[in-house]
Amino acid sequence: MRAVQRRHAPDPLPCRRYDSELWFAESPDDVELAKSLCGECPLRSACLTGALERAEPWGVWGGQLVLAGVVVPRKRPRGRPRKHPVAA
Numbered sequence: 001m002r003a004v005q006r007r008h009a010p011d012p013l014p015c016r017r018y019d020s021e022l023w024f025a026e027s028p029d030d031v032e033l034a035k036s037l038c039g040e041c042p043l044r045s046a047c048l049t050g051a052l053e054r055a056e057p058w059g060v061w062g063g064q065l066v067l068a069g070v071v072v073p074r075k076r077p078r079g080r081p082r083k084h085p086v087a088a
Helices: 020-024 028-040 044-054
Strands: 058-061 064-067 070-072
Touching: 020 028, 020 058, 028 044, 028 058, 028 064, 044 058, 044 064
Parallel strands: none
Antiparallel strands: 058 064, 064 070
């Protein structure tokens, strides 16, 4: 008797298909990538709502960056901001 192999459909949740550290990355580029991967997630709204209710300290939840339990537009790079704009 031959063993039957079952094939599982890929998980529709991007946070389960990709490295989970991406959703807690230090790099602003990685954070933006994680946010974009959430775009097609069927649980996007519930994920963000749950994170805000739990006051998650940091991470990408439901396609938004959450810091100290609050949604922020983008992650700043490490270090001090420039005092003067960079010449173009």
